Amino acid sequence: MSEREDTNFLYPFIDAEENDAGALLTDLAASARSKAAESARLQRASLDEWGDPITAAGAQMAERFRAGARLYTFGNGGSSTDAATLASLFSRPARGRPVAAWSLAADQAVVTALGNDVGFELIFSRQIIAHAKPADIAIALSTSGNSDDLMTALAEARKRGLLTVGFAGHDGGRMATSDDLDFCFTIRSQSIHRIQESHALVGYQLWSAVQNNLAKPAPGPRETTGGPR
Numbered sequence: 110m111s112e113r114e115d116t117n118f119l120y121p122f123i124d125a126e127e128n129d130a131g132a133l134l135t136d137l138a139a140s141a142r143s144k145a146a147e148s149a150r151l152q153r154a155s156l157d158e159w160g161d162p163i164t165a166a167g168a169q170m171a172e173r174f175r176a177g178a179r180l181y182t183f184g185n186g187g188s189s190t191d192a193a194t195l196a197s198l199f200s201r202p203a204r205g206r207p208v209a210a211w212s213l214a215a216d217q218a219v220v221t222a223l224g225n226d227v228g229f230e231l232i233f234s235r236q237i238i239a240h241a242k243p244a245d246i247a248i249a250l251s252t253s254g255n256s257d258d259l260m261t262a263l264a265e266a267r268k269r270g271l272l273t274v275g276f277a278g279h280d281g282g283r284m285a286t287s288d289d290l291d292f293c294f295t296i297r298s299q300s301i302h303r304i305q306e307s308h309a310l311v312g313y314q315l316w317s318a319v320q321n322n323l324a325k326p327a328p329g330p331r332e333t334t335g336g337p338r
């Protein structure tokens with residue numbers, strides 16, 4: 110391979126820019142349009158599939174928030190920042206009623222100490238043990254639905270009586286079939302980025318459902334969604 114071809118392989122964008130800036134911009138724009146179209150299609154399909162369960166989960170969460178529940182969110186990599194965004198939406202909304210919510214991935218001192226000292230698969234479950242009460246809520250975000258640290262934390266949360274919710278991708282992985290989840294919203298895509306975009310939408314819909322319920326008068330004891338009829 111010549112030096113020129115090798116440079117093309119390593120730096121395709123730079124070479125394309127040098128050779129044909131117009132073609133590069135056209136390709137990038139076409140690629141972005143195609144991804145945006147797929148993202149929109151996937152978000153519509155996900156809302157069609159999960160709209161009603163999201164509403165049901167939001168009603169159960171609102172009932173718990175009325176009773177003083179706290180929400181814990183967690184995920185790895187890009188899903189850790191999505192978990193932080195979700196906790197921030199619930200606890201510091203631009204409008205609506207703020208509720209207690211934390212991302213368990215946000216404190217680097219805690220996460221690195223737990224990962225280093227006791228094992229990475231325990232970084233979230235140890236925090237559930239430290240902080241959670243039975244009335245609380247756990248939301249785990251995973252594009253694969255398979256991450257050990259999330260599954261361990263969901264099992265711990267289930268054992269302690271928390272409401273457990275999963276955002277998954279692909280075919281839902283272990284989250285979709287686990288008895289440790291009350292709700293699992295699977296985004297049916299093979300693209301991590303498209304899954305994460307739809308997870309953001311599911312999070313916003315869930316928050317909206319909670320806010321709609323909290324805006325209503327508190328139900329009487331015989332009207333709660335979880336009580337005897």
Ligand SMILES: O=C(CO)[C@@H](O)[C@H](O)[C@H](O)[C@H](O)COP(=O)(O)O
Pocket residue numbers: 185186187188189250251252253254255256301302305
């Ligand atoms: O895709 C991104 C960022 O967008 C990665 O950082 C990704 O989140 C990481 O590989 C995670 O460790 C994947 O874990 P999970 O979503 O399968 O639970």
